[in-house]
Amino acid sequence: MNATALLSAAKDGILTGAVYALMASGLTLIFGVMDIINLAQGTFVVLAAYLSYALQVHWHIDLFVGLLITTPAMFIIGVVIERVFIARLKGPDRTGMSILVTYAVWLLIEGTLDLVFSSNDVQLQGWYVPKSFTIGAIHFGYIYVAGFLLAALLLGALYFMLYRTRFGVSVRASLADQTSAALVGIDVKRVSTITFGLGAAVTAAGGMIYGATNAFNASSSYDLISRLLTIIVLGGMGSLGGALLAGIVMVFIGDMVGVIWSPIWSTTAYFVVLVLVLLWRPQGLFGKVQARVA
Amino acid sequence: MKRRRGFLRVLSLSSVATASVLTAVVSSNAGASSGGLAKGAPVKIGISLSLSGDFSADGQAFQQGYELWANDINKAGGLLGHKVQLDIVSDASSPTQVVTNYQKLISVNHDNLTFGPFSSLLSLPAAKAAARYGYALIEGAGGAPSVFQVGLHNLFDVSLPVAGDLLPFAKWVTSLPKAQRPKTVAYVTSNDPFTEPQVTSIQGMLSKAGIKTVFNKVFPAEVTDYTSIADSVAAAKADVVVLGSVDVPTVSSFMQAFEQSGYNPKAMIATGGPDQGTTFLKAVGAKNADGVMVPNAWYGASANPLSKKMVAEYIKKYGGTAAGVSSDVVEAYSVGEVMAAAVKATGGFNNAAIIKYLHSNVTLMTAQGTVKFNNLGENVNPTAFTFQWQGTKFLQVNPIGDPNTVKILYPKPVWGK
Numbered sequence: 089m090n091a092t093a094l095l096s097a098a099k100d101g102i103l104t105g106a107v108y109a110l111m112a113s114g115l116t117l118i119f120g121v122m123d124i125i126n127l128a129q130g131t132f133v134v135l136a137a138y139l140s141y142a143l144q145v146h147w148h149i150d151l152f153v154g155l156l157i158t159t160p161a162m163f164i165i166g167v168v169i170e171r172v173f174i175a176r177l178k179g180p181d182r183t184g185m186s187i188l189v190t191y192a193v194w195l196l197i198e199g200t201l202d203l204v205f206s207s208n209d210v211q212l213q214g215w216y217v218p219k220s221f222t223i224g225a226i227h228f229g230y231i232y233v234a235g236f237l238l239a240a241l242l243l244g245a246l247y248f249m250l251y252r253t254r255f256g257v258s259v260r261a262s263l264a265d266q267t268s269a270a271l272v273g274i275d276v277k278r279v280s281t282i283t284f285g286l287g288a289a290v291t292a293a294g295g296m297i298y299g300a301t302n303a304f305n306a307s308s309s310y311d312l313i314s315r316l317l318t319i320i321v322l323g324g325m326g327s328l329g330g331a332l333l334a335g336i337v338m339v340f341i342g343d344m345v346g347v348i349w350s351p352i353w354s355t356t357a358y359f360v361v362l363v364l365v366l367l368w369r370p371q372g373l374f375g376k377v378q379a380r381v382a
Numbered sequence: 383m384k385r386r387r388g389f390l391r392v393l394s395l396s397s398v399a400t401a402s403v404l405t406a407v408v409s410s411n412a413g414a415s416s417g418g419l420a421k422g423a424p425v426k427i428g429i430s431l432s433l434s435g436d437f438s439a440d441g442q443a444f445q446q447g448y449e450l451w452a453n454d455i456n457k458a459g460g461l462l463g464h465k466v467q468l469d470i471v472s473d474a475s476s477p478t479q480v481v482t483n484y485q486k487l488i489s490v491n492h493d494n495l496t497f498g499p500f501s502s503l504l505s506l507p508a509a510k511a512a513a514r515y516g517y518a519l520i521e522g523a524g525g526a527p528s529v530f531q532v533g534l535h536n537l538f539d540v541s542l543p544v545a546g547d548l549l550p551f552a553k554w555v556t557s558l559p560k561a562q563r564p565k566t567v568a569y570v571t572s573n574d575p576f577t578e579p580q581v582t583s584i585q586g587m588l589s590k591a592g593i594k595t596v597f598n599k600v601f602p603a604e605v606t607d608y609t610s611i612a613d614s615v616a617a618a619k620a621d622v623v624v625l626g627s628v629d630v631p632t633v634s635s636f637m638q639a640f641e642q643s644g645y646n647p648k649a650m651i652a653t654g655g656p657d658q659g660t661t662f663l664k665a666v667g668a669k670n671a672d673g674v675m676v677p678n679a680w681y682g683a684s685a686n687p688l689s690k691k692m693v694a695e696y697i698k699k700y701g702g703t704a705a706g707v708s709s710d711v712v713e714a715y716s717v718g719e720v721m722a723a724a725v726k727a728t729g730g731f732n733n734a735a736i737i738k739y740l741h742s743n744v745t746l747m748t749a750q751g752t753v754k755f756n757n758l759g760e761n762v763n764p765t766a767f768t769f770q771w772q773g774t775k776f777l778q779v780n781p782i783g784d785p786n787t788v789k790i791l792y793p794k795p796v797w798g799k
Contacts, residue, residue: 096610096613096614097613100609101610104609198434199434202438209439210664210665211634211664213667218642220641220642220643302606302607302631302634302635303629303631303665304631305438305439306438307434307438307439308606310435310436312606315606346599346601346610350599351599351602351605351611352600352601354602354605355602355604355605
């Protein structure tokens, strides 16, 4: 182990962690506003990766240009899923039921992808995917840097939307208390639908980066969703900043432990940190107690 | 080959598994193995496969292999005149679900025979479940030492035991003249029963030949982001990389990180992934695949006539080329061939007789090569090969001296060149 290895691990943690944060941001928004635990978020990422793959293979559209198509496509898919499956959930068991319903959505999407694309692994290609530049002795993969910048840009845009727009006020009001928000004239149903769409839309960029840095198939979502859920638990349900910090912390801790000690303890080390944080702050780093009680 | 598993999937299936176990226990009609079948009745073969979840790519390739064999045997009149009917259920890559499945296949569905699932991780619990009912479990992808250490009498693996997979590669490395011989080696492997024994098995041999170990780490099988581990391997700048991988995503992630780091090992061998034919080639790109090696007991261009026949039928049914046929397909197909030989030799479907026959030191021919079982059910008669991608061709480069062996591309070309 040397300083270069540590710096390299820290770089990997920050660059990759931000992309995980982007994938998890949709999950945390959806829970914050709708009290819905969207287990299908991991499969949304894989679906988005397949959309990029289809555009690249069939129409030779560059991965980044393709985001102009996949992002709205994922938004529409999210809106349709919300209208068809989620909006029907009513009553006090809504959150619990959402786990079952979104699991069904997950299986439906996974099965469809498996039928359409087969179970063979694929990976997104681009001239920039294997390229890198070097600062000092540290190599920075173009695709990882682009992923980080994309994540920062989109998380920034989400933050702006939440805190600087009228729609953001509606979202935050719904996030704080849906009944009160409805009483002051906010169309909570509409806000929920759009939020679910946004939650799905952010997976377009996350899925593209994921697909360019990993070979994947329809079943790749199993490993993803467990990571995304732990990110939002650590960061605090409903918190964008929390998701960003937790995403980076998760990969950073794993990578540092892997370099200093052994990769075999990477996941364990992260979960030890997660448990310790939850003992100290059961609502997560930036979560609000009310949001969890709602 | 792919053997990762998703924690959530296991959780989600556990309740279903529990319910199914109860159903199986309640069922009083435990499926005693039957040696005779009514005239015209099909012979039912129960199989649990990973049709979804982390092993789905391999599970579906196994399904193709089993179905190809069933079609062939049925075209030839079936087993002892009975048409073969495959009873395939999905275990979603879960070791819990696989137990439930075999209990159900035997005690509820009353299948006459059983074939194994995919991977060592699932084969062991499957064989234990089948053993309770006295069923033989013939499988093609459960060659880890941990599978045989239990000492099950009903388990038979038709493939190459994994501990011997990398030996031809190690022999080749140590046979190189000193000036050409690599000086350093990096070992990095997932903690999987399929990979770890392979990687460990050659370390002593290479070390004795004066090849210094500069990196040796194990990573968890469920890792999804390999960048940091791969960067650490790259920083060690070893001449040879021995990667204990189970699937294409693992190998492609390491290769991508190596390329981004500007690290080009002189030789790279991965225990699983490069054997996945065109799937591997498409994922990593043909230029990057050049020079990458993988151990195995079979390849699509094998001169074995049984293999040629199977490959031709595969291409007719599924398309593609010989190089694109996954080794999973032949592993499954060979399972069927061994079972067919045992049924024919014993003259029935009695599992006790089949087990006894397979333990009788008999040598059988399959599309994958010769099969002979020791008392643990390991195939003691396989040929271990090393294969290498050279351009878009997947070529046999070991054992040295074999007429089908071509020269190893060494040192491996620079990534992408």
